[in-house]
Amino acid sequence: MDMPSRSAPGAPVANAALSASERALATLKPFRQIAEEECQQPLHESAGPAAVRWEIYSTWTLLLCFYHAEAEAERCRASWTPRPWETEAQALRQLYLESRSLRVLTGVLRWFRWAHAGPAGKAQDETEDGIGDGSFERTRRALQLQSPLPAPLQAGADLHPDGPLQRPGLFDFADLEDEERLLKHVLRALRRGDLRGAMKTCAEGNAAWRTAFLQGMLPFADTADDELAGYSAMEDDGDEEILAKIKADHTDWTEIEALQRPGESNGNPWRRLWKERCWDVVQRRLGEPGDAMSATELGIYGFCAGRQDALLPVCVGGWADQAWAELHCLKECLVERLLDVRREACCAEGLSLGEGDCGCPDPDEAEDARANRGAKLSGLLRDTPEASLDDAVQNEMRRILRPFATSQDGDVEGQFMALQVTIIQFALDWKQGEGILAMLRQWLVDGLGGAPCPYVVKQFASFFAIWQKEQIEEASCTSLATATTSRPAGSQIDAVSGEAAAQAPNVDDIVRELLGELVAAAAGAWYEQLLQGQGIEVIAEYVHAMSADSRLSAFAGLMLQLGPRDVEEEPKATSENRCEVLKRCINVFWHRFPRDVCALLAVLVRRALCLDDASTDEEEVPDIGPIGVRRAVQIGDVILALECISVFWLVARDRAEVGGEERDEAAVGLQAVLGGQLADTPQTADAFARFLLDALVLPLLGDALLTLCAKAPRAALAQQQRLEASPVWTDAFRCESVGARTLDELKWFVGLYQRQSDWTAAVRSDEEQQRRAAPSGRGRRLRFGALARDADEASKASAARDAALDWARPRLAQDLPLLQPPSGSHTAIPEGQFLRLCSTLASRALFLLLSVFEGSGDFDGAVSDLSVAVAHSPWMLQRLAPRQARVFLRRLSLVPAQPEPPEPLRQSDQHREARGPTPV
Incomplete structure (x- = not known):
């Protein structure tokens, strides 16, 4: 495995003037970029399977969608001035900027839509053949052949858009299959937030009436007069372009500026009436067993009306489909409820936006009918007061996500599902972050999908832990700052930062x-x-x-x-x-x-x-x-x-x-x-x-x-x-x-070791020369040369021995003990261990000197020289442990005496002494 080629992200953002959401967004972007590159690169499977890399990339995008929704609201507030509502588009902008629950739902739904178009969605698109057709061409031709009238004179009642529901038996089965395929493509586009794509599919599938039907969901916006709540993306930021594209391609009718393009459509001023009709269609069709309307078409009506009982049956692609369906319907209920409870405070008297041209309702419609409409569209939030809406939405989100918070199968997708659900809950309450970290810790211990965690998972876990720690610290600082406002000004910052650090995981x-x-x-x-x-x-x-x-x-x-x-x-x-x-x-x-x-x-x-x-x-x-x-x-x-x-x-x-x-x-x-x-x-x-x-x-x-x-x-x-x-x-x-004194002491010991090593090498060389010079029958002259070389090697050994002894004697005679640490310094070694080290060096030094006498067989020198030096040393015996002193005395007693020269050599020496010096 190679090291990453760039510095790991996660350092604090330099611009402290940015808002909390902007800072979080800025720290997330590098993580997403790394994950995207790893998805695109052909990495080895040991680094992480493709499915794992995609789930990691998807998880980072989930976080980005959350914080991008918050950041774009903060940017819009800088240029948006609230004013009395004149159109639903204005109302929705203000609701988006003021309701955090709506922004959280917007962020998570945006991610659900984007993720559906991922690798699995692309593979599904590739397996299908065509988008279907809603023209019923086979049926039309068959009916023409059956009629006695010429084609121009034939009535087309049976080809009414509701014809398959009114008289299904007249329609060719292949035409019904084509229409069903078209409806599935439309529903898939709506599932991915591709509203324009859904309308385009209807138009290209010869079902233009369905295009007009889908346009009915768009809120009315007078683009000639309305001030758009826009903002400028951060400069030189490719990630901002990606986020803007995600928003544009996976949008929703409730989002800021969604589909507001002059010349295309200004929306539907009767939107709420249109939505109520969709609600009534679902209610009527669900109550009629054996109804001819297909589940797919009923699901489209459920999507438009915010009825999960109609939408859920066609969301069979897994946990993400089910969660998306329920959260989408919750978002629809929240928007309608917010429009109802804010209408009196934000609209001119008598206006009912979405219920008539220019907000003027039908004068013939009773007030009870309008109230009943609001109750229908607000769904489970119909009786929730405005002050309790955020709590109610968060509780409902937790209920929806609770079944997916734990992985049942233990596969990669299931484990990431549980993680992503916990992250969504973290968006509701930052204190839930410990649950995410606990899950990542479990992965690192038990593995992922039954296998040890690959490198990319460990990298993701570390990146996320680093990022989340920073976010929790910042959230702690924010919550603690309010609690410390009563303290003296000078102590507030330290108090907040200290307590926040203590709360950080x-x-x-x-x-x-x-x-x-x-x-x-x-x-x-x-x-x-x-x-x-x-x-x-x-x-x-x-x-x-x-x-x-x-x-x-x-x-x-x-x-x-x-x-x-x-x-x-x-x-x-x-x-x-x-x-x-x-x-x-x-x-x-x-x-x-x-x-x-x-x-x-x-x-x-x-x-x-x-x-x-x-x-x-x-x-x-x-x-x-x-x-x-x-x-x-x-x-x-x-x-x-x-x-x-x-x-x-x-x-x-x-x-x-x-x-x-x-x-x-x-x-x-x-x-x-x-x-x-x-x-x-x-x-x-x-x-x-x-x-x-x-x-x-x-x-x-x-x-x-x-x-x-x-x-x-x-x-x-x-x-x-x-x-x-x-x-x-x-x-x-x-x-x-x-x-420097300690270094000098160690230099002395190392110098003694070097001199003893030099003596050992000289002795070995001397012994090797003696072995080679042993009598071999080649004559007395060769033996004389060998003896000369022996004398030279013996002289070197003797000089090396004297050098070792001369090096040791002055230090042995000094008063200061060996290795006395200076006071006030930071030595890492504990005192007891330090004393044992000093004892070790003292005994090693003593045994090095003793080995010289042992190797020379000089018992007299060991007793008269070494023993005396040790006895007179002020510190040597004090540094030695009792065991080391006993070993020294035992080895000293075993030092051999100077060996006698060989017998032939002694006789020749005696003759030489009797004759006197040998003439040259």
Whole structure:
């Protein structure tokens, strides 16, 4: 799996002047764009099946439809001035701007219509042959042949539009099938919100009367006089064009500016009477068993009248069809009820919009008839007062969606159905957001559709969790702001932000699932992903939504994944590239989270040293015992920690020079890491850098290098040589930092190990020469040359032994104990473990020296030289654990005496001494 090529969305929108809906809309657009691209790209099935990618894209579009409905209302309010209603179009605009329930229904219905035209809808369109025909041409020709009159003189009563209902037996069955196919196409267009498409289908299907029938649903708008409630879309925003297209292609007669185009249709001033006739047709046909009207045509009447009992039977395409049908009818009832309850306050006296030309009702119609019409069209909301409409609509929406809130089958579509239903409920009450997060967590644990969650699902879960956390924080701030208005002005902002952060959900576990895959992908090909690509920036965007502790753990985990895999044979170029990647990691993190950057270094070192891992015990070494290092510690992690500390210092010096708010934030974070108030806050770049070096960088460097010395002295030798050439080492000694003493102590131990290694190599070389120079019968002259070489190798071994002893003696004689940590520094290692590490290094140093005497077989030297030095050392015996002291004494007693030379050599030496010096 490759890393994403761009930064992850979800960062706060820069323009704080935007409204809450505009900000939410702006943060949603990148998510939708990513999902759309993944739907269009031929991704591997391991990344996510096509059906899953479509459901993800559909879910983001659902959220966009919600917030776009709110945002367009906010934009329209800026240019729309309420005034007395003169037409239904004006009334509907004002109702849309004032009723949140209507906007929520509009947004969700817009999404239901759009989703129906998705992949499943397109596949259904491709399987059908033609749109059908409503001309009844076969029947007409058959009737012409049956009549004795010439065709021009024949009556066409039986071809009346209602002819199939009045005399179905006269019509050809194929004509009835054609009409049914035409009606299904019309109903499908209405289901998708394609009103113009439905009218066009009727016109092209030779059923122009049905086109006129559908035009009856449009509210009257005098486009010559009415001021349209328009707005300007955001500039240079392709997503706005997509949203505008979704609205235009999947619209509804109640939406702002729907179908209002001069020259096409100004709507129906008798709309409510037309709708009442549709209502009456449904009522009459449903009450007549065996009625000739097809269920499809009855469903169209139910759509127009807002009668779900007629619309639901033809919505058999799944949960979305059923939910759409019920919500559409609820929206119809809400609109009619709002028109009724607002009429007296918003219309001129005597006007009844939608019930006559210019709103003038039929004078012969009784008031009771008009009231009865309003009750019919308002449906279940007929008796609901205006103040209770929002609650009633929300309760009804919950009732409608409740059966779909849980997946019964456990397949992908069912699980996304439950998620999308919960999101719709979230639009009604933002406190429902925890239910969405709980569902996503369950997916990540149990899988999706019976299989482990693919990458795109983990990405979607993380994106959604990040976005929702921001929305809940903002909603909390909004609700808390009102509650804190009584507090002093200076404390309101802090109080609101603090309480809002406390109410925001913790989404670390969700984001961590995706980060695991991203980090694994980044570490697998880190040079391409992190150094040449934007992988670090992407991960930084994801961790932004996490809590501080999880953010530090995740980013430290990324950096630890970059550690060397082969400690012994890693190419130098690889190490250099890794240092560049680490430098970029720290720079990115410092820029995004300056207050946490010092804690990042501390967390990384603690993880590398496994200081917080209580599940493993300490590693034990023969003759030493517990060495103060946990078994789980990996040499590569410790080496990586050393490199990070060195690189961190380079970045810190540069960042300190920049100064400003970033440096101040870092100083606050350093104070938190040290666990106390700084006595004197550094004010200059040099002061800040020096304090950072003394208090954090060098103590952590000492902890890591000390651990490596105790666990793997050979690896510590290689790293110490690299560190000595690094700026952090040279700066520590140049400015005489208190932490430099620890580094000097470790340098002494590593130097002793190197000299003992040199002696061991010299002894092995000497032994190899002796083995090769053994008598082979080739003559005395060859033996003399071999002896000369033996003497040379023995001399090298003796010099290496003397170098090791000379290196050790001065430090053994010093008064200060080995490795005394400076006060006031932030060492990560607990005191007890630190003392065991000191004991380990002291015993290792002692045994290194002892091994020299053991290898030389010099018992006298061990007793007279080493034992005396140890006995007179002010600190060595104090650093040793009792077990280590006993091992030293036992090994000392077992040191062999100087071996006697071979017998032939001794005799020749005696003859040589008797004869005196041999002449050349």
